[in-house]
Amino acid sequence: MEELHETKLKQLELKANQIRQDIIAMLVEAGSGHSAGPLGMADIFVALYFHVLKHDPRHPEWPGRDRLVLSNGHICPVRYAAMAHAGYFPISELKTLRKLGTRLQGHPHRLALPGMETTSGPLGSGLSQAAGMALALKMDGAPNRVYCAMSDGEHDAGQTWEAVMFAAKYKLNNLTGIIDRNNIQIDGYTEDIMPLDDLKDKYESFNWHVIEINGHNIREFVDACATAQTIFEKPAVIIAHTIPGKGVDFMESKFEWHGKPPNKEEAAAALRELRTLQGQIEAGHID
Amino acid sequence: MNPNLYLIKYLLKPEMKATRDGYGEGLVLAGEKNKDVVVLCADLTESTRSLAFQKKFPERFVELGVAEQNMASVAAGMSLAGKIPFVSSYATFSPGRNNEQIRTTIAYNEANVKIAGAHAGISVGPDGATHQALEDIGLMRMLPGMTVIVPCDYEEAKKATMAAAEIIGPVYLRLGREKTPLMTTFDTPFKIGRAEVFKDGRDAVIFCCGSLVYNAVKAALDLESERISAAVINIHTIKPLDGETILKYARRTKAAVTVEEHQIYGGLGGAVAEFLAKEFPVPLEFIGVNDKFGESGRPDELIEKYGMGVAAIKKAVKRVLARK
Incomplete structure (x- = not known):
């Protein structure tokens, strides 16, 4: 992976801010959808699409590409926004989210949008699919990596752990899991709904290599992806601690914002806040 | 045959x-x-x-x-x-x-x-x-x-x-x-989506699938001695359904029985009924498990008890003929 220079890091931070603004604009236009998760994962999706992944937006089926599986499909606005900025489709199309005839389905559909590696939404099945891809690529001796973005909440599902065991059994060292550890799910805080901690211990005891990071620190995430590539005998998982609703003060860390969009007034307030942050990043006042 | x-x-x-x-x-x-x-x-x-x-x-x-x-x-x-x-x-x-x-x-x-x-x-x-x-x-x-x-x-x-x-x-x-x-051989044609007419007939048609095709053939051959001519069609592909063959035999016989080792709802019987209700309604009888769970037993005992034996198929053909 190429080195992440300071100038590029600042560009990526600005890009993440822009994507957060797009997420707000998409959700208010759609009138339904999920707010907290997409905002919380903006830094990681920018890092993936603009630094980590090998991919070619002009040739979404390029065989040499890395595969990115989004398991918790409901945070797709962040993926759509990152893909549009990367050049997969016009940014203006983001406004069609969830509308009749759109390529941007409410939960992502592989056949609707080139570059969308798989269909997802029902939680807990993404890691299985990513592991299947990783195993098939290994069988063929292909060098591609598979990344699987997951939520913490979907670790309630037994299938996730079936896949965790499976990936360890087949030593899928070409697979990197990314867990959005934001501690919320639709009914409340994860530790109230169904305690997940200690996730790190759990994964380690299932024979995965675990890296814990601040999910809003792009450099930490990029470094973690690079480390994951050096692990030989195991799959690796990056537990990314994030703040749900990151960048919009009144949404941050509130599970009530898991599954609803902002109304017009809330969207205007959110955009004002994000533009202020944008100015601060441009002026170099924020790391 | x-x-x-x-x-x-x-x-x-x-x-x-x-x-x-x-x-x-x-x-x-x-x-x-x-x-x-x-x-x-x-x-x-x-x-x-x-x-x-x-x-x-x-x-x-x-x-x-x-x-x-x-x-x-x-x-x-x-x-x-x-x-x-x-x-x-x-x-x-x-x-x-x-x-x-x-x-x-x-x-x-x-x-x-x-x-x-x-x-x-x-x-x-x-x-x-x-x-x-x-x-x-x-x-x-x-x-x-x-x-x-x-x-x-x-x-x-x-x-x-x-x-x-x-x-x-x-x-x-x-x-x-x-x-x-065993009913078919290496030379028997097989194409996904194409039903095969195992036995021709004029009076009624039995649409069947799976191992019960054998019972359907036996029932149809028995019925010959009672001067009832029943066709037997092996519908090995339930989807896509071979509508052409089903329609041809529904038109010819105007009486149909479906036979499957499945609930009578939703399987072959359901598929044939949905198709014929729209294209060419004829009296239909359904052989299968009638909205029940099974139980332990020998396979042959269970097939008889749950109404999928040769005698049950023959009775169903006679019932459907009476409704013509």
């Missing part, structure tokens, strides 16, 4: 072989032909007859343990990376337990995955109702884009397995545990 189908002459004591054995041999043949064929299994390698493939191609065999949901989605992922996965388990677990994974990650995803549900039907026998899948045809038939095949014997199961590997898109193959009569 149709002389063009190279069928085995009907015998009182026919040679017996299980459709799951046809699947196992078909897998090896498909694997020899195409290196992208891979086989996945959830801790039932011997009894789903995936064992021969595992021995021949260990590097293309994937054992997932007791995890049918993971198996369905791993297969979807492998297919998206270019493989042709066959997932093997019992039909109560796959497509039973993993139905949503099949719906989302295989069917909606248009993944090129073949699902083999073994131990389907009440003839699983002593294991009891937990292991007797009687709703799997319905589950799979409702999914857009899913091809559904119910082979009538060992030889047809082998051909269906090889044919499933050739077509692009998801396929459900329904297999039985028990040894059942």
Whole structure:
């Protein structure tokens, strides 16, 4: 992976801010959808699409590409926004989210949008699919990596752990899991709904290599992806601690914002806040 | 009997072989032909007859343990990376337990995955109702884009397995545990989506699938001596349904019976009824399990008790003739 220079890091931070603004604009236009998760994962999706992944937006089926599986499909606005900025489709199309005839389905559909590696939404099945891809690529001796973005909440599902065991059994060292550890799910805080901690211990005891990071620190995430590539005998998982609703003060860390969009007034307030942050990043006042 | 189908002459004591054995041999043949064929299994390698493939191609065999949901989605992922996965388990677990994974990650995803549900039907026998899948045809038939095949014997199961590997898109193959009569031969034609007229007839038509095709043939031959001429059509592909053949025989006989080892709702009977209600309504009788779970017992005892024996089929033909 190429080195992440300071100038590029600042560009990526600005890009993440822009994507957060797009997420707000998409959700208010759609009138339904999920707010907290997409905002919380903006830094990681920018890092993936603009630094980590090998991919070619002009040739979404390029065989040499890395595969990115989004398991918790409901945070797709962040993926759509990152893909549009990367050049997969016009940014203006983001406004069609969830509308009749759109390529941007409410939960992502592989056949609707080139570059969308798989269909997802029902939680807990993404890691299985990513592991299947990783195993098939290994069988063929292909060098591609598979990344699987997951939520913490979907670790309630037994299938996730079936896949965790499976990936360890087949030593899928070409697979990197990314867990959005934001501690919320639709009914409340994860530790109230169904305690997940200690996730790190759990994964380690299932024979995965675990890296814990601040999910809003792009450099930490990029470094973690690079480390994951050096692990030989195991799959690796990056537990990314994030703040749900990151960048919009009144949404941050509130599970009530898991599954609803902002109304017009809330969207205007959110955009004002994000533009202020944008100015601060441009002026170099924020790391 | 149709002389063009190279069928085995009907015998009182026919040679017996299980459709799951046809699947196992078909897998090896498909694997020899195409290196992208891979086989996945959830801790039932011997009894789903995936064992021969595992021995021949260990590097293309994937054992997932007791995890049918993971198996369905791993297969979807492998297919998206270019493989042709066959997932093997019992039909109560796959497509039973993993139905949503099949719906989302295989069917909606248009993944090129073949699902083999073994131990389907009440003839699983002593294991009891937990292991007797009687709703799997319905589950799979409702999914857009899913091809559904119910082979009538060992030889047809082998051909269906090889044919499933050739077509692009998801396929459900329904297999039985028990040894059942051989009816077809190597030379019998098989094409996905094309029903075969095993026996011609004028008065009534029996649309059937799976190993009960044998009982349907026996019932129709018995009825000849009572001067009742019943056609027997092997509908091995429930989806896409061969509407042309069904319509032709509905028009000719104006009385139809469906025969399957499945709930009478949602399976072959449901498919034929939906089609004929729209195209050419005729009196219909349904042979199958009537809205009940099975129980432990010998396969032959269960087939009789749950109304799928030869006598029950003959009675159904007479009932439908009375309604003409």
